[in-house]
Amino acid sequence: DIQMTQSPSTLSASVGDRVTITCRASQSISSWLAWYQQKPGKAPKLLIYMASSLESGVPSRFSGSGSGTEFTLTISSLQPDDFATYYCQQYNSYLYNFGPGTKVDIK
C-alpha cells in the first residue's frame, strides 16, 4: 500500500500569510495527487488535481506542485475563508489513500 504523510499536522497563520503544506508518498505516484479542503461539518472540496491543476472555481491563490514522492500545496495570501483542514490524496493505486490532514488555524 502507498502511505501518505503530511506536514505540519497543524499550522497557525495570519490573514495575508503565505502558507505551504507538504505531502509525501511512500513510493512514486508520478503526478497522481489531489488536494482537498474541508471545513467542519462539510464534505471535502477538491482544490487541485494532477498535482498542480487548479479545479474550476478555486481561487488562484491556491497552487500545487511536485511529482514522484514529494508535493506541496501553497496558499499565496491566506484569506479568512481558508481556515480549514487540508488533505492530500494519491490516486496512483485504487486504494486512493489520503494523508492525515493539516489543520490551518488562526494565529
Place this chain on the structure above:
Amino acid sequence: EVQLVESGGGLGQPGGSLRLSCAASGFTFSNYAMKWVRQTPGTGLESVSYISGSGSTEYYADSVKGRFTISRDNAKNSLYLRMNSLRVEDTAIYYCARDWNGALDHWGQGTQVTVSS
C-alpha cells in the same frame, strides 16, 4: 448542477447490516466511476470502495473486504453500499463521491453510521 445525496445511515448493531444509498443527479451517471469514503475523528479519511461506471470493476479497502458490497443502478442514477457484519470500528460518516480520473470532484453531504449495542 451535480448533486449527490446519501441516505440509509443510522444506528446498526455489531454483526448487523445497513444499506447506504447515494442518489446522483446533474450528470450522466454511467459515465463516471464512484467511490465511498468514510471519515472518523480518529482515522481521518479512508477510501472504502470503488466501482467503475459500468459496474464491472469493484475495489475494497482491506478493512471492509468480504463484509461490504458496492453496487450501482445506472438506470436509477444510484449508488449503494451494503454493509454486513458491522463492527464498532465501522462507525463513521460515509460519503459518496464522483471519481473523475482519480480525483473526487463532487461529494455528497455524508450520512452518519453508528455501530453500537
